[in-house]
Amino acid sequence: MDKFFHIRMLMGTILGLSIAHLLKGVVKIIEHPGKVKSYSVHMLWVLYLLLLIVHFWWWEFSLHLITTWNFLTYLYLIVYTASFYVNATLLFPEVMTDYAGYKDYFYSRRKWFFGVLTATFLLDIIDTLIKGESHMTHLGYEYVFYIAFHVVGYLLAIKIEDERFHKAFVVTVIVYQFVYIFRLYFTLES
Structure with missing residues (x-):
């Protein structure tokens, strides 16, 4: 249990920095609305990433079931957790002087943003397997669909720059994330 506590604390620190970075970016827009032009699709991705981070943190509670820890598992979990921080910083860079606003920035960096999200979801498969076969079985076929749908x-979001696609896609993933969380944690079977 001591190793799990140690790992949980480091993961919590990285996730806390991720959330803080997202909140700091939103507050900067609120404080200085005329300084950098905000963009609704970008802000929806901020909401989605915040929801994803909160869900991930809850999801990782299942790590307490692991009785044997090793350095590779520890390192893997740090890399996986760090992917959320990378995406938070990709949504809110330190300097925006090269861009007309968040719309311009978002589309110019979408390949990085969606590339890291793709990697994050692929890393999730390993994370789920680390928690054991019974955990994977409990998640069922919807988990496979959930991962495949997102990846x-x-x-597609890397390839497609069309604003209508991005608006529809971000709204879809936000709604699906809420539904998935509800089905996973608020059903009578849980």
Whole structure:
């Protein structure tokens, strides 16, 4: 249990920095609305990433079931957790002087953003397997669909610059994330 506590604390620190970075970016827009032009699709991705981070943190509670820890698992979990921080910083860079606003920035960096999200969801498969076969079985076929849906969508988002696609896609993933969380944690079976 001591190793799990140690790992949980480091993961919590990285996730806390991720959330803080997202909140700091939103507050900067609120404080100085005329300084950098905001963009609704970008802000929806901020909301989605915040929801994803909160869900991830809850999801990782299942790590307490692991009785044997090793350095590779520890390192893997740090890399996986760090992917959320990378995406938070990709949504809110330190300097925006090269861009007309968040719309311009978002589309110019979408390949990085969706590439890291793709990697994050692929890393999730390993994370789920680390928690054991019974955990994977509990998640069922919807988990496979959940991962495939996101990965395919992110790969399309890398290729497609059309604003209508991005608006529809971000709204879809936000709604699906809420539904998935509800089905996973608020059903009678849980």
